[in-house]
Amino acid sequence: MTRVLVPLAILEGESVSPGLTALLEPVDVTVLGYHELPEQTPPDQARVQYEDRATDALEDLVETFRVGGSEADHRLVFTHDREQTIDRIATETRADAYTIPGASGQIERVLVTLTGDVAVDRICSFVGDLVGPREIGVTLFLATKDEASGRELLETAAETLSAREIDVKTELAVDRPPFEALLEAGVDHDAIVVGERAPSLRSLLFGEEAERIAVESVAPVLVVRNVDSDETATADGSADEDV
Secondary structure, three states: OOEEEEEEEHHHOOOOOHHHHHHOOOOEEEEEEEEEOOOOOOHHHHHHHHHHHHHHHHHHHHHHHHHHOOOEEEEEEEEOOHHHHHHHHHHHHOOOEEEEOOOOOOOOEEEEEOOOOOOHHHHHHHHHHHHOOOOOEEEEEEEEOOHHHHHHHHHHHHHHHHOOOOOEEEEEEEOOOHHHHHHHHHOOOOEEEEEOOOOOOHHHHOOHHHHHHHHHHOOOEEEEOOHHHHOOOOOOHHHEEEO
16 A cells, blocks of 8 residues: 655644645555754653653544545654654655645645656656546656657656546656746646655755745645665664654
């Protein structure tokens, strides 16, 4: 079953929009509540102080997903390194994608970018499982300098999703700055799906690009993991305390 990890700064009140909750209904969800600690604060000390409040908030969020139809669970981690924590928990739960929460009401069309060094087949498979036969349209986006190969890639991907009864459009940006073209295309969409860039999602999820996507589009962003490289990595969990 497809699984999505939803990382949230749980003690800072970070939550999930109704639109994202509805979008994730067909997939399993793990809500990762994390609290990033100052270097000098021991995780076990934070657990004693904050565990009950954080757990209550997580249980409320999980119940929201379950009411919508998702199979949902939660993890709570006090950590000195949120990036390492999210990578580790995603590997442990075998999550197919991460979310970057955004504000969204009803989701009617999703922008899926295939630009760059991403696993196109994995992205299409994930989108097929996520959208399914629901009345949610998909726009496949690609920025490239090679128009002919770009159109071929988009057409092949569109055929894959159309075979799953998904309403698919394509958008090709030729000889334009890829990131700026993506932001422009994202304006008319309610959520954005991107591929994780090898070898780790950190450059996307925590970098300037992801922040700009989330801020400028205001939409939720789903990052499809590069599992082949990530699952073989060994994460050091010494900075965390799981609850």
